[in-house]
Amino acid sequence: MKQYQLESALLPQGWVRECTVTVADDGIITHVDTGAGLAPTLGSISTPDVALAPDLAPASDGASTFGAERVAGIAIPGMPNAHSHAFQRAMVGNTEYRVSARDSFWTWRQAMYQLANRIEPEELQILATQLFVEMLKAGYTSVAEFHYLHRQKNAAPYPGTNGLWEAIDNAAEIAGIGLTFLPTLYQTSDFGGKPLKREQARFAMDTDVFLRAIQQRLADRRHQSRARTGAAFHSLRAVPLEHLREAALQLRGLDAALPVHIHVAEQLREVKACRQETGRRPIELLLDSGLLTPHWCLVHATHATPEELKGIAAAAAIVCASISTEANLGDGFFDTTRFLKAGGCLCVGSDSQATVSPAEELRWMEYQQRLRKKRRAVLAADTEPHVGTRLWRDAAQHGAQAIGQPAGAIAVGRRADWLVLDDTHPSMVGATAETALDHLLFAGASAAIRDVMVAGRWVILEGRHAADEALRGRFAHLMHGLAAPG
Ligand SMILES: [Zn+2]
DSSP, X not given: OEEEEEEEEEETTEEEEEEEEEEOTTSBEEEEEOSSSBOOBOOSSOOOOOBOOOOOSOOOTTOOSSSOEXXXXXEEEOEEEEEEOGGGGGGTTSSOSOSSTTOOHXXXXXXXXXXXXXXXXXXXXXXXXXXXXXXXXXXXXXXXXXXXXXXXXXXXXXXXXXXXXXXXXXXXXXXXXXXXXXXXXXXXXXXXXXXOOGGGGGGOOOHHHHHHHHHHHHHHTTTBSSXXXXXXXXXXXXXXXXXXXXXXXXXXXXXXXXXXXXXXXXXXXXHHHHHHHHSSOHHHHHHHHTOOOTTEEEEEOTTOOHHHHHHHHHTTOEEEEOHHHHHHTTOOOOOHHHHHHTTOEEEEOOBTOSOOOHHHHHHHHHHHHHHHHXXXXXXXXXXXXXXXXXXXXXXXXXHHHHHTOSOSSSSBTSBOXXXXXXXXXXXXXXXXXXTHHHHHHHSOGGGGEEEEEETTEEEEBTTBOTTHHHHHHHHHHHHHHHHSOO
């Protein structure tokens, strides 16, 4: 058990100065003392039965043997990253040139397939470790890895342990980030049960294998403090609806609170193909299926009608927007204003890793709306006039729900995942607690993220991670190798 004296902190009930937070050995917050008694308990997410992973961070300079450790600066909840494909970190910056006059998501996808067919488990582990450290430094304290790379290069299943899955588990462990691993079902190349293409062969998985693997992971990892298993369906293009329905019901039987994610309505071509094949739009099909619950996360939902947005909100399912990826791939605008007005729950993800920064995702969430509506402070709420505070606080809580982890708030029952902003950094000078997150989103204050804690352990101190030196050479070597013709 350890105590931290936070100089300034964002709690669910608002900003406080000088609060004492007690963290149990399993990384869960047991008390928050604001000086005026204990803060309210947030008990909606259950506390896992946990055992601590190795502490990978150096000891805090500020550690005190007696009493609480003093934490100067501004403490805010760490952000869950609700959508990531780690291997795509190797593509960042390498696809920003014209191949044809009709470049789009679909031409980018060919480059992604080429990379997906070259990656070996050892390479994936280096890529993912580098990426997860970058996420921590940017303020993501946990990540949902939407993983559809399942087979060996020759398309045969791995005998025994799946090296590609293990690479992600190992990377999260080394980085010290919370991980919700989402084995992803991928069976067809388009609506109508079209067979996989050759370049998609490594993604193939039978429903039985998928369900057994998830059941096994749930049993094996029950006691890990930062790890959670969920499941994903790549998309309605990649999983026939009847297979999806059958698998989803069986998953519910394994764990009624299992996080279930799906890409949906990212591209107009996808919506059109779905209508041609089924007479319905993709989100309509999901709503009609009756499967959506608060444990479902719809990734993108870019091309949703107003009725569909209302339907998602009514089902209390979460939408994960990855604005930087949606912009990078030319997907389109998500109607954030309408969705939030309907009571929808929104979180963010780094997806293709074009940008790994929750502050940037949220800034562009607001800027998209300003550009469209020609107004300012569009996503502020009546109850929270500061755009930065509103967006960060809500995305953290909804992100935690989407990835099924007890994170997203500095509160009793939640895991001690938080960031400390250096209030002496030039980007923060002049900020008050109330404007701190406005500075983080709109004044480039990601550079002021000084220390990061996950499950009660400092993983970033003074902007540095214990694995920085070891990673640098290995990552550079890997990237040079991947840049060579293959
Ligand atoms: Zn994605």
